[in-house]
Amino acid sequence: MLNSSEITVFLQEKNITVSGVPIKDKEVANRFFIFTAVSRDSENRQIPSNKKLDEARLQLAEHSIVIEFLLTDPQSRDIEAGLRATLLHSFGNDLRNIFLSLENSKASIWLDPKRSLEKGTLKLIEEKSQIFLKELEIEIQSISLTTNENLPGLLISLRAIRQTAPVDLPTLSQELVRRGFTIPSEDWLRRKLDQMRKSGKVARLENGRYVLTLSSLRELGTVKGRSSPDVQRMLAIARGR
């Protein structure tokens, strides 16, 4: 049975760099966690490749050793630190922290704001991030903001209407609150329903109640089984009796 140092030597001979020492698991016998630093070549391919890592894993399995590679990316850590310093320098009053997920030269940026950010500020943050990352040939995939906003979106509103239709405004509002959302006011919900009506998602009946249009019903689709919207609708009707 190979020990921790022998595993390191075995991997290094295959040009797989081990960061620190292999860590033996306490739950699964002969399983080791190996931190491996990865980098990218000029064509953005991971070094060492997953194929190479899999081959090493299989060869070690022949010695009854189970390997879990944990890939670390020192370059990505440096980029995150650089972006954080850049943004905190300019937006220190707005942002508490900035994190980065990097995958194939595409960045997802995660912002932890100190307060609610205005659209203009967010735009400036995006521009600054773009300037910084462009130098490194990295494209921004998304910028996410932690938020306590709890307003229902279009999809969940349509699902709630489907379940309770034909539904009046106060009942729909109650249903969305029951699902854990905040409804600022009935007027807010009315405007939202108006937008849905104009885009052909819902129809308003003469009695003021709302139903889904046929195209909306088709878009939402259905499933068989316990989670079927038809079953949920039956249960909702029974609850309302």
Place this chain on the structure above:
Amino acid sequence: MSTQAHLVDNNMEKVARHLLDEAMLRETSDEKDVFGRSVFNRYYYATFLNVKEGLSGLKKEWEGNLAHASIPEMLRGQIQSELKRGLAKAKRASDSEVASLCSRAITATKSLATLMEVGRTLRVTADYHPEVAIDFSIGPYFHLNEFSVEDAKSWAPRARIFVNTISHAWKQVYA
């Protein structure tokens, strides 16, 4: 549980910070090592508590039923699949905001799974591998198996952002 709870430091992080200060003040290398490895342990638990609380809220059967080792697998498996389904539903309903939220949540599941694996491995190193000593030679604080304690310090706030994104997307699809 309110989303707000995801965004604030938990008490375990306060303990970790206190232990970090202690580790820096201690004079003997033995004491510095013990305090130092406890810091990694507490930062991992702070992260685990946030993640456990956040993910438990997604499905009733997950409440109080999440084991350390299973979290990365769950994030890459069940949770990611459900979010991909949510993404497809949102696209079909022309809900571009929720579709974008689901895409970001899928990225968050991958990043959070990696974070939890790294954190758990360092926690195991700190608790069960005293032969891997805490290294105070690289400033400003200390390292364990080449990971800075500053990395560990960022786990919980980073995890809270990922959980926040996953929870929001989940709610917009499955509430």
